[in-house]
Amino acid sequence: MLLRSLVQVGLLLAFPPLLLGVVNRVKATIAGRRGPPLFQTYYDLAKLLRKGAVYSRTTTWVFRAGPAVGLAAVFTAGLLLPSAGGRAAVSFAGDFVLFAYLLALGRFFTALAALDTGSSFEGMGAAREVSFASVAEPALFLCFVVLARATGTLSLSGMLGPGLGAAWRDAAPALLLSAISFFVVTLAENARIPVDDPNTHLELTMIHEVMVLDHSGPDLALILYGASLKLFLFGALLVRLLEGGFWLPAGPVAALTFVLGLLGFAALVGLVESAMARLRLTRVPQMLVGASVLSVFALVLLLR
């Protein structure tokens, strides 16, 4: 029990930056470039943590609190997620609500930190972030509701736990629909193409990246790490959801398939980023509403 928790927390702490490396490597390969090393994110983090920070005259403590609270919230949310097999470190009925709201907490503080700079660009990014998030949130919730209804449990560990196998047998279409919907939400929440472009250099088109323009040094490291952690969380959820169809007993095998699944997820994200263009900003809410509708449809299938 304790060991499993330690493994989970260790995985949570160590693994995420690798995902970003995989995504970038996949994109580079498809574009015909060699791309950065797989562990580039770790190097970046180490470098940033060593650096000093530059602060604007306009900012207050809110600006400094933003990255710390953002990371803490994502990390705490990670404790609720059963990553490599078995149950999560903390699990109770309704913990998925807390999961979603912890992410919202992180977002709230990131947005405030952005507003604290007084820059119009960062304000714009914050506005977009919170606006799109308010549409993404119900979509995410709907996915959880479908899962909860399909498995009959209200905790993440239960939803992604043993009951999932039976759920896939009973209600595969509904789960598949919600998995698709969930993937869309994942792209939006993690600021990936087609919603946002993490590599763009035009501030006017950015969402997440523009919010953190003014952060530097250790602050930026926290943000970067938090972003990778968040990608990890969503990836883990999706992987657990899909592999639930052929349930494996907890153990090394399950852990291995989980890690492989995550790498596959990162590759899929990279593929999507290579294959698609960014959507117009006004299209983003439509896409998210579309995802919600898919989930509602799935729910209707289950409630019928």
Place this chain on the structure above:
Amino acid sequence: MIASLAIGAVGLAALSGLPGLLLRRRPALGQALSAAALCAAAALGGAAAASVLAGGGAVSVRWPWHEPYGSLALRLDSLGAFFLVPVLGVPALGSVYGLSYWPQAKHGYRAVRLQLFLGLAAAAMGLVVLADNALLFLVGWEGMAVCAFILVRSEDDRPEPLRAAWIYLASAHVGTFALFAFFSLLGSARGSFDFSAWRGMPAAGGGLLFALALVGFGIKAGLFPFHFWLPGAHAAAPSHVSAVMSGVVLKTGIYGLLRATGFFEAPPASWGAALLVAGAASGVLGVGFALTQHDLKRLLAYHSVENIGIIAMGVGIALVGRARSDATLVVLGFAGGVLHVVNHALFKSLLFFGAGSVAHATGTRDLERLGGLARAMPRTALLFLAGAAAISGLPPLNGFVSEWLVALGSLGGMGLARGDRAAFVVLGAPVLAFIGGLAAACFAKVHGAVFLGHPRSPAAQGAHESPAAMIGPMALLALACAAIGVFPALLVPALARAAAEWSGLPAGEALAAGAAAAASARGVTLVALTLLAVVVALAALRRPRARATAPVDTWGCGYAAPTARMEYTGSSFAQILVEGFRRVLLSRVELEAPHGLFPRSAHFATEVPELVLDRAILPAVRGGEVAAGRVRGLFSGHIHFYAFLVFVALVALLAWRFLWW
């Protein structure tokens, strides 16, 4: 003993304004004594409520009364106890806040009047919560409305509060008439007007009754579409009054709904569904309206509509649960709703106090003219942030806990039989998430526009921090928000007991559901503490490394001389969402886009008239006045016409009697 504590609290609250009135020569002393009396009343009431909630059971007293159908019957049960605390507590804190915010030395007789009626309002609300007789309830109910009317028009030298107060009073009174009908129908069915005699009413055929209760209590609660009076009234009052209005006066409407539905045996699921839908509409539209506001207090007022919506959703879920005898739905929905009542009282008062401090420091409530106050008012900024996070339902604060309970309750619908249409209550959870997301967006806007960035006007530049009498109550409220947010499990058993009392479910089932919820709530505690620990750890970790270089200007993406005018304002911030709501809210957008290579001027403004008040109620009232004028025009002042009316009356009555009747 407990009963006399509660009665003493109400009595003391009623009399609390007297020192201010009598010691007009020494205003500071008088006001302080008044505030102290109100605080003492709150403490007494809190003690009584705590004793009831701790499992002491309901207490009641009864005296004879000769008023028709009336009896001086008072009863404090768990439901009442949950309401009694904020009902007395928020006015008490408000009066402390008022010591600096509205000192008698500066505002003269207006402050005396405000203090007097603040105490009376608290007492009237206490009476509402304690009354065990319909007529006595109505006395408290209307007393509260009149006191609130006087409180709202405290600044009676400006036309805006007068108008808002009148709209409030008129709608409150009309709502009370619906309650007249409601109580009268119940009373004649049972032959008594004591609440105790009304328990176990059959719900069959009670649809009309429920509709009356929904209108009567819904108007007071500000449930959409009966919210129309609310934004004006809350915005026009002094901030501590706004806190009382929004924090507790609205809640009496919820209390009434809970009391009223408690009378019925197994209410049909459609009641719960109606409340759920009304609550969802309130929640979404309330926050939608809030997003469009530029006035800090109006914005907060619309958030009251939103939060009342969340509470109504909780109550609706509980009602659906009663229709299906499902203890989980009942306990979670009820607990979420009632806890949100308390929570909203806490964080909304906090926010209104904060808004008052801002207005006090800058003289404006216009979001577009504020900004950058966090430097001058760091404490207020921090406390306001706590309130903002709490109202957005973010952990580890109390708003999250109650929304979480309501969401869990709505998911309890999963437990219903397959094919039961009531199972669609599960859709409440995503709606809540939507509301929560929008609220977070809105409060990011508010906090950003008020406290962060550059000051956008000279007024905002000259701001100063508020004195201790204003910060103190805010800090207390913020602490309470955090305490409930971190340790919710402490309250859950009492909520479950209250739910059992209210619903008439077997206590065992309800307590079991409550125990399950409490177990989950302990999980919340664990996570919340972890979160705090991680934040502290990260901060500690970062501190030694933060070798900050000399401060610089914000990086303007290459633009060298950024000014405050270039900032993203509140309106711009909300623009995406407002655009999304445009069809629903019928907002007016004024846009003069820049044209050509060298644009001359450009201009963007949004204005959202109050949907129901400005587009339905007021036109209807005006139309009614015109129609009445037409009828009046038929009556000339000629004596012949007067005589003619007598003649007609005689002939008509004779014809009625002898030809037709």
Place this chain on the structure above:
Amino acid sequence: MASWTDMTFVLVVVIDLVLLASSRLGASIRVVALQGALLSLLALLLASPSHELGHVILVAGGALAIKAIFIPWLMFRAMREAAIRREVEPLIGYVPSLLLGGAGVALAFAFSRGLPLPTPEMHSFLVPTALATVWTGLLLVVSRKKAVSQVLGFLVLENGVFVFGLLLTGVMPVMVEAGVLLDLLAAVFVMGIVMFHINREFSSLDTDVLASLKD
């Protein structure tokens, strides 16, 4: 004897109709005075042996004095002092008022059929005459413009009530008739005072000037 009584009743009703058609104020006052005299006559005619003689004489004399002499005199005086033009100035034309009056008489007879008299020996014309006269009085008040004409209408109305009161002379002693006369006297007296003030204030007794109070 009975035919005399019938004749008198018919005359009272005819006077009602004449009033509705009359265009001259002075003539109207005289006709009302005549009606008063007829009522006094009726009081005598309807007296049965069971009635006290003194009582009958008191009623008849009172009616004659007040209705036929005192009030007409008062009104002539008011007319003279106010220099009122002689026309009646109706709001409703003479023909329509006459038609309405006729309808009223018909209705009164129809209506009184549904009201059986408690003692059969009472005169069958009495109730319809009373009702027709009340109707006429109301019509006059409603349709005439001048304050004096309205008082006249009120007088006719009271005449109707008086006729009815004659039914009760046997049942209730003095009080009934006394009531009628008191009412008439007092009302007309006070009205006269008010008319005096109106005339002084407005230099007119046309009620059109009295229509400033309205919503």
Place this chain on the structure above:
Amino acid sequence: MVPFILLLILGLALAAFSWPDNRSRPFILLLGAAAHSAGMVALWLRPGPPLFGGYLFLDAAGRVVLSTTSALFFATSVYAQGYLRRRSDKDNRVFVAGLLGLLVALTVVGLAQHLGVLWVAIELTTLATAPLIYFNRNARSLEAAWKYLLVSSLGIALALLGTFFVALSGAGPEGPRSLLLSSLVEAGPSLSKPWVRAAFVFLLVGYGTKMGLAPLHSWKPDAYGEAPGILGALLAGAVTNVAFLALVRVFQVTRAAGEESFARDALVALGLLSMALAAVFMAGQRDFKRMLAYSSVEHMGILAVGLGLGGAAVSGAFYHVVNNGLAKGVLFLTAGNIHRVYGSKRVEDVRGAARRLPVSGPLFLAGFLAVTGTPPFSPFWSEFVILNGAFGSGRFVVGSLFLLFLAVVFVGMGATVLKVVQGDDEGAPERMGFGDSWLTAGPPLALLLAVLALGLWLPGPLEKLFKSAAALVAGS
């Protein structure tokens, strides 16, 4: 003792008429009021026997009305001390004498157990008040007086005819051949039904005119609007109440004769019509004294509905007699003060009264709240009882209309009252006369406190009184 007090007051009226000094004359009024109140208290302590062969007797219904009248009259006569001193330019000889005469007439109505006496006394109230409306001696008050007199006289003539019908209904060989209430009620079913029916219609129109039920109310706004506040208070709070009492008497006879159900329907119909019409005329009313007149129309409607509904609603109606009387006193007296100080009763001119008159202004507002049935003021209770009578007897349409009209009245009246009371008085007409004084602001304050006290604690004897008054017309 009763005849003695009546004679005393009558004597005081004569004394007032012949008293030479304009300044000290109002004090006679106070003497009369005090004598009346003392008599009333004595009657409460020791109810007297029937007088003059049962023609005069104070039963429960009369006691309700007369007690209210006495209290209201006392308050207004205190008020009159201050008011008439301010208006010392006007000759108050007729005014004081007329008010005392009115008091006698009102008292006789309250005591009358005989329909003839009742009618005479009601007629006297008209005659006594008509000259008082003309107190201001201007064209408008004259017009009001004329209208009042003519319409009231029409009504009273019809009531007389109705009274004759009643007499005739009992004139048969075995009829009571009397207009004594007790004999009529006793004879009950043996009365001739068609005559009772017709009598009820005529009496309803007749006394309804006096009471001011729509559509017989037309004189009210004019008279109330032009008369001094004192008279408005007495007309709205006492004269209309005794007219209601007259209707109650008529109803007693009608009910005994078995003609109750039409009477009830007619009362409810006229009552609701009154409330509706009042609501229409109060919406957007520009003259606050006329507005009070319509409020009076509304409340007479409420009384009629209460009487018509029967059952428990009747005791509510009697309770409402008291409440309406006292609350109307508050409103008219404070309205008089406001009118005095602004020299106008138009909403366009009058604003910020709470600032100019720190007692009367808020009192006017409080009186509005009281009269519209806001708890804890006592009209709330009586209106609720009447409403409950409607819902309790399954008459949902009546109950709903009742509530609807109350709501419209509240909104319409409130808008006008607030315009008068609130705001800044800058730009309003120059201050005329004096502000609040103990004599002019005290009586309405006392009346309001009475209304409040009744709403908070109704004494047991009063509750019993309302019940026994109701038992007269609704069975026990």
